Amino acid sequence: MDDVVESEQAEGDQGLAALRKSARHDLARLNYPAANWVPERTDPDGQRVLDVLVVGAGMCGQTVGYGLLREGIGNIRVIERETHGREGPWNTTARMPILRSPKHLTGPDLGVPSLTFRAWYEAQHGAGGWDKLYKIARLDWLAYLLWVREVVGLKVENGVGLLKVEPAGDLLRATLSTGEIVHARKVVLANGRDGSGGFRFPSFPSFDPGNPVRHGRVFHTLEEIDFARLVGKRIGVLGVLATAIDNACTALEAGAAEAVCFARRPHLPQVNKSKGVSFPGFQRGQGMLDDDWRWKIYTYMLAAGSPPPHESVLRGQKLPGFSFRFAEPWLDVVVDKDGVTVKTAKGTEHFDVVLFGTGFDIDMGRVKEINSFSPNVKLWADARSAEEAEANAEAARYPYLGPGFEFVEKVPGRTPGLGNIHLFNWGSILSQGALAGDIPGLFFGVNRLVPAISNALFRGDVARHVQNMVELEDPELAPTDYFVPRNKRAGTL
Ligand SMILES: Cc1cc2nc3c(=O)[nH]c(=O)nc-3n(C[C@H](O)[C@H](O)[C@H](O)COP(=O)(O)OP(=O)(O)OC[C@H]3O[C@@H](n4cnc5c(N)ncnc54)[C@H](O)[C@@H]3O)c2cc1C
Secondary structure, three states: OOHHHHHHHOOHHHHHHHHHHHHHHHHHHOOOOOOOOOOOOEOOOOOEOEEEEEEOOOHHHHHHHHHHHHOOOOOEEEEEOOOOOOOOOOOOOOOOOEOOOOOOOOOOOOOOHHHOHHHHHHHHHHHHHHHHOOOOEHHHHHHHHHHHHHHOOOOEEEOOOEEEEEEEOOEEEEEEOOOOEEEEEEEEEOOOOOOOOOEOOOOEOOEOOOOHHHOOOEEEOOOOOOHHHHOOOEEEEEOOOHHHHHHHHHHHHOOOOEEEEEOOOOOOOOOOHHHHOOOHHHHHHHHHOOHHHHHHHHHHHHHHOOOOOHHHHHHHHOOOOEEEEOOOOEEEEEEEOOEEEEEEOOOEEEEOEEEEOOOEOOOHHHOHHHOOOHHHEOEHHHHOOHHHHHHOHHHHOOEOOOOOOEOOEOOOOOOOOHHHEEEOOHHHHHHHOOOOOOHHHHHHHHHHHHHHHHHHHHHHOHHHHHHHHHHOOOOOOOOOOOOOOHHHOOOOO
8 A cells, every 4th residue: 555545544653653654755756865965075184074064953954954965965964052852942932832824834844745744743633633723733843843853864963052153264163062173164053033143132221131130030031931930920021922922821821910011012013914925936036136125025024013823812811810001112120129110101010020022133243153253244234325224223233145045244355254154044034035934934945045055065166076077987888889998989088
């Protein structure tokens, strides 16, 4: 019986085992992994140079690794500072029961049907189970990602972080948390949503996020929080988008007495514009547009904001103690010994605990791994007029990336090697669209990044590849009567 049919009939663990077999067979049919074609190089110490170092093995990093193996770029390492199963936000700081995106998402499969989420789910719950599924459970998404990684045979080095990357001739020298120094031709920073700047804490006269006095009292919503300690507490939340609401709900469900979510806006943003541009033409085409279009699209997107999923709002609405306060910006936050005092535009509030649901910053100066390069990273501010950059200060801070997600030098020639670092995270949206952050764009993003790396590696070795072609001997005709040895051949050898 065909493996695929078999996998549809079995369910649960048995179904998954059958699907694994079927997926591996599909990969074999695609000649995966392709033979490595990149010539070996050695560093000044005689060690083999890595062709690509992928930093981060969340959804993006693992899909890049799989894409490189498919392309025949096998001399890679994929490092991840967290332990296995703690990559990305899914079972740590994400606090929503289901994904926002629709269930039929693809991406980590890179076009192989038996590696899709749907295949993974149907293998365990059958076609009927799939029909009944509303949206993907958060932890299912993590389990699915780990399953894909295992099936495609991607080796991830967990517990290994990149500390810094520096120029080293025509190579990059990476210092790892293990103390190891490695040389690589390319580095891909697939280091997550916070990988282009870190958490965003708004600036208030009396609050310093670096001051340990905030511990236990003020958290960013994407930090680890022990919700059991919030029982009976009154909580102030700055922000009304998805993460802010899901944190407020998690606190209330854990026994907090009240959670009040504040916004500067007069009401919730109403339309998720990115839904309307989630189709191949836009996803492929946006990064190929001229600067004026790209700037127009994302300055609009950033200003429009995105509503929280209705499921999160309904989750909050049902909980006694949950409320929104619109048109009430915060002016100051003071941590005192028994709580936090918040001065708002409308009055003074006292909370036991405060949560900042204020998202991530884009600030290349805060990406410590690339400290030695960051002053020379070209930003969108460098590509627009001073007036435009001032009027759109957030957009202006995004890096201005090249067509393969590579950094571009602000002053050409000052930081050799910068163009060999590819930024595959949220920081790339202004240049490329949302191809390295949200799930729907992942397929397009990896299929842009991997060919760009492949192209650059090939061009870097073109003389050698051409020489190999000239020297190639292939005794195709040896078994016949018409074979002519090289030294007796006429014309081009
Ligand atoms: C709460 C939350 C909910 C989301 N829900 C959705 C959704 O429903 N739909 C959707 O499309 N998108 C969603 N997203 C957006 C996006 O899909 C996720 O952020 C996703 O995790 C992005 O994958 P990633 O690989 O870029 O980042 P991550 O999954 O965060 O992976 C990055 C990895 O890099 C590692 N790392 C960082 N720095 C280093 C270093 N120096 N050395 C080694 N390793 C390093 C980190 O440990 C991390 O594991 C959500 C994001 C968040 C935060």
